[in-house]
Amino acid sequence: MAEIRYEAAAGVATLVLDQPDRLNAMTFEMWQALPALVARAEADTTVRVIAVTGAGERAFCAGADISQFGDRREGRDAIAAYDAAYARGCAALVESSKPSVAVIGGICFGGGLGLAMSCDLRIARADSRFRIPAARLGLGYAYEGVRLLVTKLGPSVTADLLLSARIVAGEEALSLGIVSALWEAERFGTESAAYLARIAGNAPLTLKAVKRALAELARPEKDRDVAGVRATVEACFESADYREGRLAFGEKREPAFRGE
Structure with a gap:
């Protein structure tokens, strides 16, 4: 069952996108659940930082679960409801009083990259890949999503990501400012945990x-x-x-x- 698991330890609340058989693609229900999980971390006085990560080794998040598109992203009302759930989920992280870090291992595409960009910081495994494939699917990318990307990355990088729909590898993602730290796989677990602990100790x-x-x-x-x-x-x-x-x-x- 697709879900977002909540784990808390040592000052860090970790939200785990848990649908590894579909590369942790986000279902409508997962977007709906996200604000309450952020609120749970917000209310816990022992939590200093919120981490968002994906289950397994293959992906942070492949984006929206395309198997739901026929029901959830077809027709004006369904599209509006889906977009509202997505916007509320991302806004919960942006508006939280606690810093958030996307811990990215593997694929980070589409709505998954939008979710990661809603976090204050993004750290990644060196073999991670980033992409917004909306232009290859014929989807419209919402104004709020474009504004967030421009705020974080600037208009030129945003235009490149959205108009080319190309895949960006880890080292280039670091140079473009998509991520702020990058580690090889053998160091990723240790270094990402230390990074979170450093923030939690401030x-x-x-x-x-x-x-x-x-x-x-x-x-x-x-x-x-x-x-x-x-x-x-x-x-x-x-x-x-x-x-x-x-x-x-x-x-x-x-x-x-x-x-x-």
Whole structure:
């Protein structure tokens, strides 16, 4: 059964796209389930970072489950319902107060790449491949999705991905800014876990302030709450964690942040 599994340990909530026999393609029901899982991580005070990954070794996510297209992406109402579920799932990650990292091993295509781009960061195994094949399927790519890509990658890279529908290999994805770190397969598990642990060990209120700024910048300029961002920054300077960070620096030890 296709699902998104929720796992939490050591400050990291991991959402596992679990349909490996179909390269973790996202069903309509999986898109629907995503906001509640992000909300679960949001509500858990022990969670510092959200990771999104795919089950198995072959794929992060091959995109939308094409076996549902006849029912879910044909006809105006069905298409609108599907697009709304997709948009809500991606928005949940963008708008979460906790940083999110797509941990990509293998194929990352279509809606899977859209999901990965909704995360704040993307790290990948070196043999991963990236593609948005909408132009090969005759699909329309929603305005919001194009805007997100332009915000993250710029107009030229976005145009290349969407208009050529070509496959981008790992090293090129790193150079284009699609991913921010890349490791060979034998190091990927260890290095990706260390990357997540490093974020989880940082000051939660600082992470929240950065995340709030990123979320507001992803909105159209007229809708941005800059005052809200400034308030989260001020909260950092008023926190016990700020005092702890200064003490730890002076004492040359690791800080013990509590998010308060």
